[in-house]
Amino acid sequence: MRRRGLKRTHVALFVGALSFTTAVGARPGGGQAYRGGSSRSSGSSSHYSPSSGSSRSYGPSGGGGDVDSGLVLELLLLCFRYPPLGLLVVGGVVGFVILNRRRTRGLSDWSVGGMPARVEATTRTTSARRELTRLVESDPGFSLVLFEDFAYALYAELEMKRPGGELQRLAAFLSPPVMELLHDPKLERVDGVVIGAMRYVAVDHGSERTAVTLELEANLSEVRAGVVQRFYVCDRLVLTRARTARSRPPGRKRKLDCPNCGAPLEGMRGTTCGYCRQEVGGGRLDWQVERIERLTTEQRPPDILSDAAESGNQLPTLVAPGAEQRMSQLLARDPASDPAALSARVAFVFNALQFGWSNRDLARIRPFVTDGLFQYFGYWIDVYTTVRARNITENARILNIELADVVADAVYDAVTVRLFAVSVDYTLSDDGKVLSGSRERERHYSEYWTLVRGRGAQGRPRTEPVCPACGAPLDIGMAGNCGYCHARIVSGEFDWVLSRIEQDEAYG
Ligand SMILES: [Zn+2]
Ligand SMILES: [Zn+2]
Structure with missing residues (x-):
């Protein structure tokens, strides 16, 4: 995928999300060529604002000012590049040749010559996302991966429950x-909520409450007076939680239920649970959306055609302090997840993604990415489908993989690697015209990939297309379940799955 000058903001892609909603149906601007995505729509009543929260304003929100959704969406677009089928094999072979050179176990194997030197990345610890992980100090069950799942799920629910009196259930x-x-x-109905990205804006550990400010890019449909309209929106949310609150058990993280007893939300009366009779609102026991603001609303998809040079791929790899030590700890628990084996898994996933991306084939991507990242792919493949184009990155192959970070929490192990790759990269219209990029010139790029796996899982990361739970040939539905054993394999319970892709400019 094409990257543009990505300077203004930190792009972070995320793990998580409850359900993937397939983006289908009529959308604004569907099919015709378009340019730019930054002008704001008017005449829509889909806007909510301002951050004070006490009044609703209709019409263009405009006031967001600091975030231009077209730009932001463009920024997100930078995030992937994927080659076509025929060259899969080439990528795979090259990947395995490289990997096989690193047969011996050990951290030095993550790096081969000729690439930028690694540096300790103290700056990275100051990022808002990293800051949030400090919650573990007071809440040992806290997991960033699960927090992000929860935020995705809550956002999709609050959008979909806007019509009628449904919001009461989320009180x-x-x-x-x-x-x-x-x-x-x-508003009669909201559906097809697909989240393109979620970014951390700020994390504040106050003495009483923790506040997390997030921005979400989403694509959704609203039905008013029987008319369906598709919107591309950017919303800013502030989630807060009392310092005394504790994380839900992992089994309940993927559904919204009573923060105290886990009973269904149907039993809520106001913020009192009809089952346990506890007052459960106000962020006392679980995260609450304290403020929400719609920064932008667009009726047209974001621009996918402008081109920009790579930036940042010559920078040294940001290695988090202590990463190698944590890698050793992971290896002590699971010797099979050694760097060579993990690199092979990365190459395997890389190739599947290239194919799925270039062919707008989400089914190929589904088995290897978490729900949140899958939404991201769904969002952009929908954009490309809308404008009848495909982004093709032929002959994509990994040149090198370096370890950047290893993080373990109560629920997940996460390994972040920086991968260096090269490919041809162009956007082709469905009628065969090259819309941007070059069919001849190869582009070098690097990205940070984060793979996650449940703490309970062990064993050699798989590099063959089989279900990691039962071993049957891969046959995974859009919800991420195996067609044979029905295990949900995309949550990382059985094998490493990709949860984030970040550009050089965004990582750190
Ligand atoms: Zn309850
Ligand atoms: Zn299975």
């Missing part, structure tokens, strides 16, 4: 001003 997770703001009596 435990929404502040009264947010409930008021989101309520829209003219």
Whole structure:
């Protein structure tokens, strides 16, 4: 995928999300060529704002000012590149040749010559996402991966429950001003919510409450007076939670239920649970959306055609302090996940993604990525489908893989590697015209990839297309379950799955 000058913001792609909603149906601008994505739509009543939360404003929100959704979406677009089928094999072979050179176990095997030297990345510890992991100090069950799942799920739910009186069910997770703001009596239905990205804006550990500010890019449909309209929106949310709150058990993280007893939300009366009779709102026991603001609304898909030079791929790899030590600890628990084996898994996933991306074939991508990343792919493949184009990255192959970070929490192990790759990269219209990029010139690039796996899993990372739970040939539905044993394999319970892809400019 094409990258553009990506300077303005930190792009972070995410793990998580409850359900993938297939983006189908009529959308604004569908099919015709378009340019730019930064002008704001007007005449829509889909806007909610402002951050004070006490009044609703209709019409273009404009006031967001600091975030231009077209630009932001363009930034996100930078995030992938994928080659076509025929060259899969080439990539695979090259990948394995490289990997086989590193047969011996040990951290030095992550790096081969000629690439930038690694440096200790103290700056990275200051990033907002990293800051959030400090919650583990007071809440040992806290998992970033699960927090992100939860945020995705809550966002999709609050959008979909805006019509009618449905929002009442989410009262435990929404502040009264947010409930008021989101309520829209003219809205008949919201569906097809696909989250393109979630970014951390700020994390604040106050003495009483922790506050996390997030921005989400999403594509959704609203139905008013029987008319369906598709929107590309950017929303800013502030989630807060009391310092005394504790994380949900992993088994309950993927569904929204009573923060105290786990009973279904149907039993809520206001913010009191009808089962345990506890008052469960206000962020006392679980995260609450305290504020929400719609920064931008677009009716047209983001621009996919402008071109930009790579930036940052000559920078040294940012290695988190202590990463190698944590890698050793991981190896002590699971000797099979050695660098060579993990690199082979990365190459395997890389090739599947290249194929799926270039062919707009989400089914090929599904088995190897978490729900949140799958939404991301769904979002962009939908954009490309809408404008009848494909981004093709022929002959993509990994040149090198370096270890950047290893993080373990109560639920997941996460390994971040920087991969260096090269490919031809161009965007082709469905009628065969090259819309941007070059069919001849190869581009070098690097990206940080984070793979996650449940703490309970062990064994050699797989590099063959089989279900990691039962060994049957891969046959994975869009929800991520094996067609044979029905195990949900995309949550990382059985093998390493990709949860984030970050550009050089965004990582750190
Ligand atoms: Zn309850
Ligand atoms: Zn299976």
